[in-house]
Amino acid sequence: MNIYVKCEYLNPSGSIKDRMALRMVEEAEKDGDLSLGGTIIEMTSGNTGVALAFVGNVKGYRVRLFIPSQWTGSYSPTDRINMMKFFGGDVETFNLGEYEGVLRGLSEDEKALGTLIIGMKKCHEVEKADSRIWWPNQMCNIHNALANRDTTGKEILDQLDGEVDGFVASVGTGGTLLGIAEALRKENPAVRVVGVEPVDAPLTECVRSGASQRLFKVLGIPRRKLLIETMLEKGLPDEVVAVTDRDAREMAYRLCSEEGFFCGMSSGANVCAAIETAKKLGRDANVVTVLVDRRDRYFSEHPAEHYVI
Helix, strand or coil: CEEEEEEHHHCCCCECHHHHHHHHHHHHHHHCCCCCCCEEEEECCCHHHHHHHHHHHHCCCEEEEEEECCCCCCCCCHHHHHHHHHCCCEEEEECCHHHHHHHHCCCHHHHHHHHHHHHHHHHHHHHHCCCCEECCCCCCCHHHHHHHHHHHHHHHHHHCCCCCCEEEEECCCCHHHHHHHHHHHHHCCCCEEEEEEECCCCHHHHHHCCHHHHHHHHHCCCCCCCHHHHHHHCCCCCEEEEECHHHHHHHHHHHHHHHCCCECHHHHHHHHHHHHHHHHHCCCCEEEEEECEEHHHHHHHCCCCCCCC
């Protein structure tokens, strides 16, 4: 099996999100949506917040990041919050309590999506109140995907001389998977694309069922097209693989101790799915995945680190 990993945790703030943060900010500057004295806001579970704090503050903007005040299980964003602050971001929590009725009516699988859309509602309201505030809206911003199409995807093709048979990545916002897949498919339409999700957060299926648009309506915010919807409309991915916390964690440990890759949970999940994909495609196939972020942003969860969307 030929499995290649692109070490995106080597980006300046420690994750693949640097690429889309820079692209979204620079496109907003070009469009006049963000200018001197402006503020960037976003809802985040961690990596995008760190990347926006890094890019935004280096460029001279204030960055306000919103994180849910309640989390499930032992998941802890403490390390990521500290990194956001180190890069100059202001971190604020938002309370899910007032939406308890909405969340109670959701299946367990839909609650993660519900939390994301409540965060989007918070950003929508804050942006609407002040014209100097800009919300990149990572869940819907096409430049999230285009950043990966034009940089990460192109680099993978260049580094492997276009010889890519399979590509595997966590679904997340949809930006990484959609962008890189489009670059690879342009070169080779037969590339097999596999999406990866946590067992307890099958986001793709929730979006496919229409749950996201029902939540927009219930929460009273304008309908927005998620990147995952765009991804699905384009027939991507070919397959979605669910990975457990345990398997993601154990693979991340192996990648660190056996290969020297200091990477986190999404990276472990990606490699788990890449191995299975390579087995299906055959011994001569080239399968590529991405190592998404550094392991140090999971220290506060040790030894029960989570693979989250």
